[in-house]
Amino acid sequence: xxxxxxxxxxxxxxxxxxxxxxxxxxxxxxxxxxxxxxxxxxxxxxxxxxxxxxxxxxxxxxxxxxxxxxxxxxxxxxxxxxxxxxxxxxxxxxxxxxxxxxxxxxxxxxxxxxxxxxxxxxxxxxxxxxxxxxxxxxxxxxxxxxxxxxxxxxxxxxxxxxxxxxxxxxxxxxxxxxxxxxxxxxxxxxxxxxxxxxxxxxxxxxxxxxxxxxxxxxxx
Amino acid sequence: xxxxxxxxxxxxxxxxxxxxxxxxxxxxxxxxxxxxxxxxxxxxxxxxxxxxxxxxxxxxxxxxxxxxxxxxx
Numbered sequence: 001x002x003x004x005x006x007x008x009x010x011x012x013x014x015x016x017x018x019x020x021x022x023x024x025x026x027x028x029x030x031x032x033x034x035x036x037x038x039x040x041x042x043x044x045x046x047x048x049x050x051x052x053x054x055x056x057x058x059x060x061x062x063x064x065x066x067x068x069x070x071x072x073x074x075x076x077x078x079x080x081x082x083x084x085x086x087x088x089x090x091x092x093x094x095x096x097x098x099x100x101x102x103x104x105x106x107x108x109x110x111x112x113x114x115x116x117x118x119x120x121x122x123x124x125x126x127x128x129x130x131x132x133x134x135x136x137x138x139x140x141x142x143x144x145x146x147x148x149x150x151x152x153x154x155x156x157x158x159x160x161x162x163x164x165x166x167x168x169x170x171x172x173x174x175x176x177x178x179x180x181x182x183x184x185x186x187x188x189x190x191x192x193x194x195x196x197x198x199x200x201x202x203x204x205x206x207x208x209x210x211x212x213x214x215x216x217x218x219x220x
Numbered sequence: 221x222x223x224x225x226x227x228x229x230x231x232x233x234x235x236x237x238x239x240x241x242x243x244x245x246x247x248x249x250x251x252x253x254x255x256x257x258x259x260x261x262x263x264x265x266x267x268x269x270x271x272x273x274x275x276x277x278x279x280x281x282x283x284x285x286x287x288x289x290x291x292x293x
Contacts, residue, residue: 047283050283055279091248092249092251092252093248093288096251096252096284096288099287099288103280103284104280106283107276135224144224177275178276188240188277189241189244192240192277196239200233203231203232206231
C-alpha cells in the first residue's frame, strides 16, 4: 500500500468534508481504502452502464459487448483516478472530478469500438447524404444546388488533405468524431481543431461567393 | 438570413471556443458550477462556446451533469 502522504502530498484546505474524506481514505491503506475503492468502482460502473446503454444503440452496440465496455471503462477510470489522486486540486467535488474519468473512458471506448462494424469506411465521400444532414429539402433543390456545388469545390480545393479526410468522415459519412480520432491515432482535441479550421475556411469561401453572410461569429 | 440555416450554423466558428482539451480539463469545475446554479457560462465563456459547438464534449458534459445531479437528488 502507498501511504497517503506519497499519493496526496497536500489535501487542499478548501475541500468540502465529503471530498476530503474520499482523499483521506483513498490515499490511506488497509480495509478502509479497499472499501472506498469498491464503493467508488460501483459509482463509476453505474455511470458507465448508463452512458453506454444510452449511446450504444446509436452506434449499433448492445448486449454483452456493451456491458463489457462499461465494466472496462469503470475499471480503467478507477485506475486512472487512483494514479492521479495527487492531481486533484479541490476545484470541484471529488466525485465530480472522478466521474469525468469514467465518462471520458466510455466515449473513447465507444469510438474505438465503432470500427468493429463491417459496414463503415473512413474515406469514401457520400455527397448524396449532405442535403439530408443539413435539412435541405429535395423540393427546394433549385435553390441550394449551386451552394452545394460551391461547397464541394471548396472541400476539394481549399482544405488540406487531412482536413478533407476528416470533413468527409464526419460530415458526409456520419462517423463520430471520437471514432475518427481513434482511427487516425489522434485525439478528440486535434480532430476538433482540424474541423474547426475546415469550417472556418469553408465558410469564408462560401461567404466570398455570396452564399453566406460575412459574419463568422458563432456567438449566440 | 439565407435558406440553409443548419449549414450556416455548422460552419460558424466562435473565436472564444477553447477546444476539447481545455474544456475537458475543466469539465468537472464547470459541471459543479452549473449544478449549483452559478453562471458558469459567464465565468468560462470559452468553455460554454465549446460545449455549444462540440457534440462529443457537449454529450460528455450532459452525462457528467446528470451524474452530479443524481448524487444531489
